[in-house]
Amino acid sequence: MKRCVLLVSALCTAFSFSSQGQEKTLQEKLGYPRDAKLLIVHADDLGVTHSVNAASIKALESGGINSASLMVPCPWFPEIADYAKSHPDADFGLHLTLTSERVYYRWGPAAPLDKVPSLVDANGYLHHDWSAETHIDPKDVETELRAQVAKALAMGVKPTHLDSHQNRLFQTNKELFEVILRVGHENQLPVLIPRGWFAEFPFLEKTITPNDVVIDQVITMEPGLAPEKWNDLYRDALNHLPPGVTEFVIHLAYADDEMKAATRERATWGAEWRQRDFDFFSSAAFQRLLRENNIHLITWREIGRVMNAKPEK
């Protein structure tokens, strides 16, 4: 809870600084006034299990979320790719994936195993985790990201943005961030870059180009908050949302047999965690908080248009 509150205030400061500059803010480029509160309600991890797909599709169709990203190497990717193909207006990005973080249910890379040796364990799965001893070769990362993008395109997905499972590509080092940025540029896709991460990961700000679109903040649930405080945190965040562009990064699933089994070794980002997210973002209370706080929903598709617009003369 503390971490999240601190994060929000740090971002407010960052925002104030940027809003005093001469340049148009992102919300202005998106056609809103400078003090507009813009929100992307974004579900991660689509493709990982059927339960995640089913809950995320339900939330998308009922207005609980308006954006999501897909894990290409995961077993249920074909189900969500098929949905994406038949719903071309859905705001689906690629949740570029370099880990297989569960114990009883796992997946390998999209690239051939022998082409990405530093990313896989002895059994051919993407690493469960990266320790200080894990040497991740940025060349392997580039090979794998290209394979994930190519596979998504081949299966009919037209992504609107790129982000990174477990933020590995954003919060590890400059070299890995350069890879996702390069893949984003080549595909003319915006990459999730929140100003709120710059203080902790200074290489982000040093690496981006003037063409990259920077949003203001990400708000996401972190481990440690008691389940009964869950809704309070989201309510407080919405009641105190600063002007600018915020992304809520949430994780949806049903707490059903599949999801409980897939995540049973730890509660963090587990079945109940995801059911709580689903319950809050599917609630009338969430919709009411959006209205009461005059929060406007935007998607990555619109941010992509800003990124790819020709500069004004």
Place this chain on the structure above:
Amino acid sequence: MKRCVLLVSALCTAFSFSSQGQEKTLQEKLGYPRDAKLLIVHADDLGVTHSVNAASIKALESGGINSASLMVPCPWFPEIADYAKSHPDADFGLHLTLTSERVYYRWGPAAPLDKVPSLVDANGYLHHDWSAETHIDPKDVETELRAQVAKALAMGVKPTHLDSHQNRLFQTNKELFEVILRVGHENQLPVLIPRGWFAEFPFLEKTITPNDVVIDQVITMEPGLAPEKWNDLYRDALNHLPPGVTEFVIHLAYADDEMKAATRERATWGAEWRQRDFDFFSSAAFQRLLRENNIHLITWREIGRVMNAKPEK
């Protein structure tokens, strides 16, 4: 129904012929009299989904099945490998897998994609199906089978036998059968070879060596039988089981959300099919039929001992 009845009678003939020879029958080598009715109750496809794992473990622990085989390339293989590791007495074989036959939920090979090009489609999944145009290179099959065996061993599974998902390695051609037989010999593991298949696939009998153990028949549900006739077929098969060694090849799962979604494009071997198998083989009626017909359960572990026993002097 017709096909199954015909199959059973063809096998009775085959059995009669073999039982009149001078050599010891398999049931005698296993320590039973020549007229003993021996049965392996074998679940296929463990590892494919959590639902299959959960239902199969339940049936194994309650005596509904006494043997099973595992699909190494599938996403839930780690769950069943973990169970196998902690239950070293369970009679688990490897269900060597060359296809990924579903639509919304899929998997790739255990070997690197670029080492088994004839086995995978453009998206890196094992082929959905093999058509007349699919050229399956036996060298790729050998690479993939070795990778599956190596991965199972590395993850702590000590298999008791080998069989083949969708019978691809038994019912395609001599070259593919030679590969599974070779891998079986090298690992001193018995391979599922039922005499009942010899008439339709003559290369089987021509390829086996004197060391291979041949069982009498496989009984398995085929598409086309009305659900309400399901139990009748199994009951009739048990009431008319011939002496010799029979394997019931069954497919267990719960008809839950995961399984329904994973198999929703067709009913054959789907969620309801597997729930019906689970219900029959978990029933008191099945146990009663075993007793009433004086049917003894055996496992592949015992067959392996026969295969690897030194010849009598």
